[in-house]
Each structure stands twice: as structure tokens, then as C-alpha cells.
Amino acid sequence: MKLWQSRYNPQCKISQQGLLDISEEITQSYTPHDTHHRPELVLMPVDPVNLYAYWNLKDSDTENIIEHVDKQLALRIYSLPNLGNDPAAIKLSFDIKVEDLQNQQQVHLPLAAAAYSAVIGEINADDSFSPLVASDTIHVPRKNPIPEDTLNNPEHVVLSETIQKEALFMEHFLQENHAVENNENTTSVSPVQEDHFVGEENSQNHWPETIILKNYNNYGYDLKVYKHESTPATNPVLSQSELAKLTGNTDTQANSSKPDTNKTNSKHISGLGRLS
Amino acid sequence: MKKGFLSLILHAHLPFVRHPEYESFFEEIWLFEAITECYVPLIRSLERLQQDRVNYRLTLSLSPPLILMLSDPLLQSRYLNYINNLLELAEKEIIRTSNTPEYQKLARLYRRLYLDTLDIFANQYDCNLLTAFQKFHAAGNLELITCAATHGFLPLLNKSDAAVRNQINTGIETFTSHIGFPPTGFWLPECGYYPGLEKHLENAGINYFFVDSHGIDNASVTPRNSVYAPLDCGNHVMAFARDPESSRQVWSSHDGYPGDYDYREYYSDIGFDLEMDYIAPYILDEHIRINTGIKYHRVTGGDLPKEIYQPRQAIDKAQLHAQDFINKRQQQIDRLSINMDRPPHIVSPYDAELFGHWWFEGPQWLEWVLRFADKNSNGIRTISCADYLKQVTVHQVATPSASTWGDQGYSSFWINETNDWIYPLLHKAGADMEKLATTFKGVKANPLQERALNQAVRSLLLAQASDWPFIMKTGTTVEYATKRITDHLARFNYLRDSIRNNAINERYLSALEILDDAFPAADFRNFHTTKQDPK
Numbered sequence: 001m002k003l004w005q006s007r008y009n010p011q012c013k014i015s016q017q018g019l020l021d022i023s024e025e026i027t028q029s030y031t032p033h034d035t036h037h038r039p040e041l042v043l044m045p046v047d048p049v050n051l052y053a054y055w056n057l058k059d060s061d062t063e064n065i066i067e068h069v070d071k072q073l074a075l076r077i078y079s080l081p082n083l084g085n086d087p088a089a090i091k092l093s094f095d096i097k098v099e100d101l102q103n104q105q106q107v108h109l110p111l112a113a114a115a116y117s118a119v120i121g122e123i124n125a126d127d128s129f130s131p132l133v134a135s136d137t138i139h140v141p142r143k144n145p146i147p148e149d150t151l152n153n154p155e156h157v158v159l160s161e162t163i164q165k166e167a168l169f170m171e172h173f174l175q176e177n178h179a180v181e182n183n184e185n186t187t188s189v190s191p192v193q194e195d196h197f198v199g200e201e202n203s204q205n206h207w208p209e210t211i212i213l214k215n216y217n218n219y220g221y222d223l224k225v226y227k228h229e230s231t232p233a234t235n236p237v238l239s240q241s242e243l244a245k246l247t248g249n250t251d252t253q254a255n256s257s258k259p260d261t262n263k264t265n266s267k268h269i270s271g272l273g274r275l276s
Numbered sequence: 277m278k279k280g281f282l283s284l285i286l287h288a289h290l291p292f293v294r295h296p297e298y299e300s301f302f303e304e305i306w307l308f309e310a311i312t313e314c315y316v317p318l319i320r321s322l323e324r325l326q327q328d329r330v331n332y333r334l335t336l337s338l339s340p341p342l343i344l345m346l347s348d349p350l351l352q353s354r355y356l357n358y359i360n361n362l363l364e365l366a367e368k369e370i371i372r373t374s375n376t377p378e379y380q381k382l383a384r385l386y387r388r389l390y391l392d393t394l395d396i397f398a399n400q401y402d403c404n405l406l407t408a409f410q411k412f413h414a415a416g417n418l419e420l421i422t423c424a425a426t427h428g429f430l431p432l433l434n435k436s437d438a439a440v441r442n443q444i445n446t447g448i449e450t451f452t453s454h455i456g457f458p459p460t461g462f463w464l465p466e467c468g469y470y471p472g473l474e475k476h477l478e479n480a481g482i483n484y485f486f487v488d489s490h491g492i493d494n495a496s497v498t499p500r501n502s503v504y505a506p507l508d509c510g511n512h513v514m515a516f517a518r519d520p521e522s523s524r525q526v527w528s529s530h531d532g533y534p535g536d537y538d539y540r541e542y543y544s545d546i547g548f549d550l551e552m553d554y555i556a557p558y559i560l561d562e563h564i565r566i567n568t569g570i571k572y573h574r575v576t577g578g579d580l581p582k583e584i585y586q587p588r589q590a591i592d593k594a595q596l597h598a599q600d601f602i603n604k605r606q607q608q609i610d611r612l613s614i615n616m617d618r619p620p621h622i623v624s625p626y627d628a629e630l631f632g633h634w635w636f637e638g639p640q641w642l643e644w645v646l647r648f649a650d651k652n653s654n655g656i657r658t659i660s661c662a663d664y665l666k667q668v669t670v671h672q673v674a675t676p677s678a679s680t681w682g683d684q685g686y687s688s689f690w691i692n693e694t695n696d697w698i699y700p701l702l703h704k705a706g707a708d709m710e711k712l713a714t715t716f717k718g719v720k721a722n723p724l725q726e727r728a729l730n731q732a733v734r735s736l737l738l739a740q741a742s743d744w745p746f747i748m749k750t751g752t753t754v755e756y757a758t759k760r761i762t763d764h765l766a767r768f769n770y771l772r773d774s775i776r777n778n779a780i781n782e783r784y785l786s787a788l789e790i791l792d793d794a795f796p797a798a799d800f801r802n803f804h805t806t807k808q809d810p811k
Contacts, residue, residue, distance in 0.1 A: 006786035019297035047686035141678035
């Protein structure tokens with residue numbers, strides 16, 4: 001019978017059957033389960049227009065599950081163009097409803113070459129959103145080359161990309177308006193007030209004019225498009241109000257008109273350091 | 277006729293498959309087939325080029341799992357069994373085909389090939405083919421580079437800098453300890469790049485890597501010379517791009533060379549074609565049909581009955597295709613030179629296992645390409661990327677775009693509904709490993725703890741291999757891939773708990789060291805968070 005020995009301890013000899021038995025015993029007893037240290041939400045870029053999200057709402061240290069009884073969970077995705085210094089940048093957000101037992105989701109993105117972040121949270125009875133866990137920011141790549149005429153001119157790159165994106169949305173906007181005008185009951189466009197981009201009280205800031213593109217591209221979500229005319233004083237991806245709720249710093253929520261749900265604390269947040 | 281450079285890159289990789297707990301194990305055949313059909317034929321071609329004093333440069337990326345397997349005594353001895361078994365089958369085939377001379381001629385060819393393979397493997401290189409590649413490197417013809425430790429798909433391991441850093445550093449350490457010098461180039465597994473990865477490569481002492489064409493085309497700044505000159509990622513680490521045109525000529529399933537009707541048909545194999553009673557001793561468990569490697573037919577074409585393989589005709593076709601490849605590169609160089617500020621550099625990377633395994637005549641084609649490129653009748657000069665960088669020192673600075681060379685060009689082949697379940701588990705194990713490393717930071721681990729911590733690193737590395745999600749997506753040996761990733765993560769969990777509970781069972785630890793005998797220099801301290809981390 002052949003005996004095997006470890007190169008790190010030649011004295012310990014094990015038969016082939018012994019190896020097999022130990023291997024099987026360990027696999028049976030220690031098969032990995034989908035458990036995590038702490039609540040987290042992880043985003044991974046798949047391609048220019050898809051990301052993959054997985055999450056965990058259970059704290060294995062305390063065995064507590066973040067409370068979300070009887071409330072609809074949603075994955076709220078925020079986007080910001082990669083070139084974050086663009087003052088005319090369009091910001092987007094959308095919600096994807098997720099089921100209680102679900103812990104992963106592939107997401108079709110509205111825009112390539114952008115940064116994305118997400119928060120998983122509850123949708124309250126008054127339609128407000130109570131964040132539970134936030135993700136890091138990820139970047140999805142561009143789909144197409146930068147036009148040649150932008151060579152060595154970063155300002156032109158920014159401008160060109162912005163124009164392209166605006167054109168994209170305007171085109172969609174016009175199409176959807178056409179659909180509404182023709183009583184095609186698939187889409188509606190309406191300006192709304194949003195509190196997700198709460199800024200300082202500053203007369204120079206013009207609050208976002210928001211349009212909602214219903215069932216955007218048949219992706220199954222309504223896309224909120226914010227057009228901001230000045231540089232926001234807010235966190236580029238998360239609003240101050242949400243950040244405040246996540247960090248427990250209620251001082252920054254003064255401008256929020258929505259109820260303070262305050263259901264999480266900072267230990268549930270992954271990647272806040274990179275967001276702030 | 278304009279002058280330009282051609283870099284031919286072969287990326288040689290197989291997953292680490294080694295099962296001492298069994299007398300024999302089917303999936304080990306992946307290595308044995310590759311030795312017989314790819315690596316030895318490549319060595320044969322390089323020997324002939326050396327004998328004929330052909331001046332060429334070729335780059336071979338040797339993945340760490342392949343390095344470990346080629347130098348592993350257990351697998352070397354099992355390969356001898358394999359090739360001797362094939363020789364026995366070829367002998368039997370010579371007798372069986374005695375009434376069909378055309379088939380018998382081929383059976384004799386296979387016997388000669390296997391005898392020569394055995395001679396090269398056992399006698400010339402003492403069962404370790406790495407020494408052959410080192411020899412060609414020493415002669416100045418073969419550039420050797422490597423890739424990540426277990427071919428981990430770095431864009432999806434990127435949740436943790438430590439995981440990415442450990443894949444890169446352990447890969448380089450494995451290469452250096454076996455080959456004898458550190459690599460200057462790095463093959464990103466699946467050409468998987470994301471902005472920021474170049475910083476890890478810089479920290480590891482790497483000068484260049486490869487991306488797919490759209491990684492350069494979609495770079496942060498428009499590349500002045502398209503994919504025909506490298507980009508400096510901003511830290512003097514260079515990104516070279518795959519040339520789509522020369523790739524298509526070899527890879528394309530429609531109009532690529534390997535599909536020519538004169539070439540040997542991969543899917544016609546006596547393992548499937550002959551009576552069970554006869555072939556049983558040479559297939560899996562004596563009843564499951566598999567490819568034996570003995571194939572008698574050529575592609576033929578269309579839905580026609582497969583015609584018998586004509587080796588001379590096939591070799592002539594390989595030579596014709598090699599000349600065609602060189603002609604097209606010259607035309608390409610002439611065309612590109614008009615708008616470029618430097619000689620075009622065409623980078624043509626391929627999987628090494630395409631040549632010989634899938635495309636039987638591939639090694640001869642490659643040999644002829646290198647011979648033709650050396651002639652004065654064209655302006656092509658084969659070059660390694662390291663030598664190119666010595667000659668051309670000024671480069672455009674830009675960051676490539678995230679990309680891979682997989683289907684669709686991004687990460688979707690490695691994360692989709694067939695394999696997405698593995699990532700939360702891999703990320704969690706990575707986080708646990710970082711925690712363990714942090715726990716022991718500044719604390720002297722006792723020898724048993726040190727062994728257990730390093731073995732946990734090996735388990736994690738082996739679970740991270742890109743091969744497992746790849747196989748799950750292709751749907752070929754899904755059960756095996758699933759078992760492997762489950763086993764490695766279970767072993768990791770066992771070691772983690774043993775370390776945490778200070779209850780390390782030395783017999784169990786030794787068993788795991790024998791089962792996963794890889795990366796002997798693995799060091800858990802690589803999982804410490806360092807100031808070098810890019811983020």
C-alpha cells in the first residue's frame with residue numbers, strides 16, 4: 001500500500017484511502033454556505049451595460065437580520081458619469097424590487113462608461129425609501145472609442161460624452177412623449193421633486209429637474225433622470241440625506257422632507273470610506 | 277515594402293488537476309493530451325528551428341498551474357503510463373488495420389509520433405518539459421512570461437486588493453522559482469483587465485501585459501496608433517493589444533485556417549468509432565467512450581462522409597497557410613505604416629493548446645510562420661514585447677478600458693446564471709483570509725499554525741481559478757468544476773476554523789498538504805493589507 005507524506009512533515013504518512021476519507025469528511029462537514037460576516041451589498045461590473053449585485057442582510061456576529069418585515073425591499077441604483085467633474089452631468093437612479101429570499105440580481109444599466117453605486121432598502125407605505133446597506137462604487141467601461149477629434153483635449157472628452165448622453169435621453173424622451181401623445185399606455189413622463197440630491201440652501205443651486213422614463217428600455221424599472229445645472233454640493237452618488245441615515249448623522253437630514261426611518265447604523269455599511 | 281514587428285504569443289494554461297487520492301483520475305488526461313499533442317510538438321518545432329538556425333522570437337506564457345504540473349513527479353510518472361498505453365493502442369491498431377493499408381499507414385504514423393514523444397519527454401528532458409523551454413529561452417529565441425497563480429479572473433476578484441495581489445505575486449514567485457528568473461511580462465488571465473490593475477503589476481515588477489483590442493480602442497485617450505503600438509498606463513507598465521485581423525485568421529470557426537478540409541478532424545476518434553470490446557481498455561472506466569488521440573479522418577467539408585486523413589497534404593496546406601499569414605501581415609504593415617508615427621507592431625496571442633490539440637497541424641503552421649518571417653523577402657521581424665520596449669522607448673500615456681478576450685469582450689462568460697453563485701463564496705473566503713492574516717500580523721505563528729495558514733492560502737487560490745466558472749458556462753464537465761470549487765472552499769473553511777479554534781489536527785493538515793501540493797512558497801502574509809494597495 002502506497003503511503004503519502006507531506007513535504008512539510010515527512011513523518012506523517014497517509015494512505016490513498018486515508019486521503020480520500022479526509023477529503024470527503026471535510027467536504028461534507030465544511031461545504032461553503034452563503035453566509036457572510038456582516039450585512040453587505042456588493043456590485044460587480046459585468047460589461048458596459050450590466051452589473052451583478054449580491055447582498056446579505058444578516059449579521060452573523062449577532063445573528064440579527066436587519067428588520068424589514070412586511071415591507072418591499074428594493075435595490076436602488078445610482079449612476080454618475082465616470083468623468084465626475086462634468087458640471088452638466090446627468091445623474092440617474094432607479095429601483096429594482098427584490099424578494100425577501102433573493103440575494104442576488106443582474107441589473108441592466110441605462111448607461112455605459114459610468115460609475116454606479118447602490119443601496120438596498122425598504123419601500124415604506126408612503127413610498128419613501130429606507131436604506132439598509134450600501135455598496136461601494138464601481139465603474140462600467142465605455143462601449144465605443146472616444147471620437148478622434150477629442151484627442152489630447154480632456155475638456156472635449158467630457159463635453160462630447162455629455163452631449164452623447166443627453167442626446168440619448170432626449171431621443172428616448174421624445175419617443176416616450178410620442179407614445180404618450182398617442183395614448184400608448186406604456187410610458188409616462190412627469191416632472192417630480194426628488195429629495196435624493198439634497199444640497200445646501202444656496203440660491204445658485206437649481207434643484208434637479210427630474211423626468212421619469214417608465215419601464216426604461218423594457219428593463220423593468222422606471223429610470224429617474226436628474227439634470228443639474230450647477231455643481232452639486234452633495235455626495236456624487238449618494239444623497240446627503242441617505243448618507244446621513246446610513247451614518248446616523250441626522251444633522252445633515254435637515255433638508256429632507258421625507259420621514260426619518262433611521263433603521264441602520266454605520267456598521268452595516270460597506271465601502272462608505274470610498275463613497276465619502 | 278514597409279517594415280514592422282510581429283509578436284506571436286502562446287498562452288499555455290491548464291487547470292491544476294492532480295489527484296493523489298486516486299490511482300488514476302480522468303481529468304488528469306487534460307495535461308497528458310496537451311503534453312502529447314501541444315507541448316512536445318511545439319518543442320519538436322523549436323528544435324528544428326534551432327537546428328536550421330532560424331532567427332525568430334516567440335513568446336510563451338506558462339501559467340503557474342501548468343508549471344507546477346509539468347514539474348510534478350506524480351503527474352510525470354502518470355504521463356509515462358499514459359503514453360505507454362497509447363503506444364500499446366497504436367501497436368494494436370497496426371495489426372487491426374492490416375487489411376486497410378491507408379489506415380495502417382496512419383496507425384504507424386501514430387506509433388512513430390508516440391515513440392518520439394516518449395523519447396523527448398523521458399530521455400531528452402528527463403520528464404520535465406520546463407527544461408526544454410528554458411533551453412530555448414537561453415538560446416535567445418523564446419521569451420517566457422507567466423500569469424496569475426491559478427489563472428484567477430482578476431476583474432471579479434477585485435473586491436479585495438489582497439486577493440488580486442496574492443494571485444499576481446504567487447504566480448510570479450512560482451514562475452521565478454521554477455524557471456530561474458522573474459518574468460517581465462504578464463498574461464492577465466482571460467486578458468481580464470480593469471483600470472488600476474497596472475498598479476499591482478508595477479508593484480510586482482512587471483513591465484507589460486496584454487489586453488484585447490477594445491481595451492486599447494476604448495482607452496481613456498484615443499490611441500494614436502490604434503492597437504499597433506502599446507500604451508503606457510501612466511506608471512511605465514505597458515499594455516499591448518491583440519490584433520483582431522491576425523486573430524481572426526486563426527481563431528475564426530468559419531474562415532479560420534484550422535477548419536480547412538485537408539486538416540485532421542478532431543471529432544473523428546477511434547475512442548468513439550470502434551467496437552466497445554476492442555477499445556474498452558483504452559477508454560474511461562473501460563466503458564465510457566473518450567477521445568484516444570488516434571484519428572484517421574480529415575475535416576473533408578460540408579456533410580460529406582469523412583475522408584481519410586492525408587498527412588502530406590495537410591502539412592503542405594499548413595505551409596501554404598503560413599505563407600498566407602505572412603503575406604497578409606506584410607500587407608497589413610504596408611497599409612498601417614501610412615498613418616503611423618512608428619513601425620506597426622502586430623501582436624498575435626493564441627491559446628497554446630489550440631496548436632496540436634484542436635488544430636493538429638498548428639505547430640507545423642507556427643514553425644513555417646517563423647521560418648517565413650525570417651526571410652528577407654518581407655519586412656516583418658518577429659520580436660518579443662520586452663525587446664520591442666527596449667527599441668521603442670516613447671509611448672502614448674492612457675488607461676486601457678476594462679475588457680477581456682472572452683465572448684462578448686467583458687466578464688459575462690465568468691459571471692452569469694451558470695456560475696454566479698461562486699462569487700459571494702470566493703469573496704467571503706478572501707475576506708476571512710485577510711482577517712486571519714491580520715490576526716497573525718505582528719504575532720509569531722507556531723510552525724503548525726504557519727503551515728495551516730499557508731495551506732488555507734493554497735485552498736483559496738485553487739478555488740479562485742477561472743477554469744471553474746469557465747467550465748460551468750461551457751457545460752462540459754460541470755460536475756467536476758463544481759466539486760473542485762466546493763472541495764477547495766470546504767478545505768479553506770476547515771483550516772480557518774481549525775486556526776481560529778486553535779485546534780489544528782496535524783494529520784488532517786498533512787492530508788490537505790498532500791492533496792493540494794501546490795505553491796510550496798505560499799505565504800499568508802501576502803494577505804496583509806499593505807500601503808502598496810492601489811485603492
